[in-house]
Amino acid sequence: ELKVEQNPLFLSMQEGKNYTIYCNYSTTSDRLYWYRQDPGKSLESLFVLLSNGAVKQEGRLMASLDTKARLSTLHITAAVHDLSATYFCAVASGTYKYIFGTGTRLKVLA
Amino acid sequence: DTGVSQNPRHKITKRGQNVTFRCDPISEHNRLYWYRQTLGQGPEFLTYFQNEAQLEKSRLLSDRFSAERPKGSFSTLEIQRTEQGDSAMYLCASSLVNRAEAFFGQGTRLTVV
Numbered sequence: 019e020l021k022v023e024q025n026p027l028f029l030s031m032q033e034g035k036n037y038t039i040y041c042n043y044s045t046t047s048d049r050l051y052w053y054r055q056d057p058g059k060s061l062e063s064l065f066v067l068l069s070n071g072a073v074k075q076e077g078r079l080m081a082s083l084d085t086k087a088r089l090s091t092l093h094i095t096a097a098v099h100d101l102s103a104t105y106f107c108a109v110a111s112g113t114y115k116y117i118f119g120t121g122t123r124l125k126v127l128a
Numbered sequence: 129d130t131g132v133s134q135n136p137r138h139k140i141t142k143r144g145q146n147v148t149f150r151c152d153p154i155s156e157h158n159r160l161y162w163y164r165q166t167l168g169q170g171p172e173f174l175t176y177f178q179n180e181a182q183l184e185k186s187r188l189l190s191d192r193f194s195a196e197r198p199k200g201s202f203s204t205l206e207i208q209r210t211e212q213g214d215s216a217m218y219l220c221a222s223s224l225v226n227r228a229e230a231f232f233g234q235g236t237r238l239t240v241v
Contacts, residue, residue, distance in 0.1 A: 022170075051229065060219060061171070061232040106170050114159060114223075115184065116230065118170030 020045045020111045024119035032127050034096050039122045041090040041107035049110035050090050052081050054103045055121070061106065065092075097126045130154060132233035134220050140239045141210055148206045149236045153222030160203050161230060162195055163219040164188065171219055177203060178225070210240045 021044040031037050041050070049068055053061040065074040067083035067090060074081050078101065080093045090107055104123045108116040133152040141147050153160050158179055163171035174193070176184045179200035189195075192210075197203040207214055217237050221230040 053232075060234045063229055063231065066229050108170075114161075114176055114178075115173050116161075116171075117173070118163075120170050121168075 020047065020109060020117045022107060022109050022117050022119040024105075024107060024122050026122060027120060028123050028125075030125045030127060031094075031097050033098055036096065037094050039092040039094070039105055039124075041092070041109075041119055043088045043090075043109045043117075045111075046085070046088070047109045047111065048085070050083050051108045051110075051116065052090070052092055053106045053108060055106065056103050064105075094124075097124075099126050099128055102126045132220055132222050132231055134218075134233035134236050136236060137234060138237050138239075140241060143212060143240055144209055146206065146208045147210060147238065148204055149218055149220075149238075151203045151205070151220030151222075151233060152201075153203070153220070154231060156224065157222035157231075158200070158225045159223045159230075160197055161221040161223075162203070162205050163221065163232075165217045165219055165235070166215075174205075174218075207238075210238075212240045214238060215240045 023042045052064040055061050065081040070085040072083045078095045083090045104121045106121045108118045111117050135150045160177040162174040165171040174186050175195050177197040192208045195205045217235045219235045221232045223230040
């Protein structure tokens with residue numbers, strides 16, 4: 019059974035700093051997704067990673083995928099307050115099911 | 129608005145009552161998913177439809193839960209004889225066949241009192 023772990027679970031960081039969120043998964047998969055969720059809101063798609071070595075960047079966020087290590091990272095560059103949210107990785111299990119991690123709650127302090 | 133639409137947004141019900149939620153996916157999307165999210169957790173898969181066919185149902189869905197997608201368009205999720213443990217956010221998502229990305233609706237927050 020596919021299991022997805024994220025760390026850290028909580029992250030408090032100063033504006034302007036860099037940090038990385040890690041997503042490990044237990045069995046082979048060919049697709050990984052990153053989502054953002056604001057309190058009380060639904061999930062917003064950030065990145066879709068479809069192959070080993072895939073790297074996607076949008077603004078201050080960059081995601082990468084290493085399928086051999088079963089690891090994805092979400093790197094935050096020069097954090098700003100607006101990035102405060104919960105970030106989830108989701109790994110495809112089979113052709114349609116997503117298994118989500120427990121999320122990383124990010125708080126960016128001014 | 130061309131996104132995934134869910135109704136109602138909030139539902140408070142007494143234990144033992146039945147509730148039904150509706151999801152309208154993005155119009156051209158063949159795949160529809162229901163997930164449940166409890167406080168502080170990631171979403172958990174409940175069930176999946178491809179067009180009108182329900183192809184998988186999670187062990188999380190007891191016999192009190194039923195989902196339908198008549199005509200492969202909107203979907204409903206019904207919970208019978210609600211229990212306090214059913215309190216959660218119920219999320220619907222849709223995607224295209226052979227497309228990787230699922231788009232989520234705003235969710236229905238259920239509170240069972």
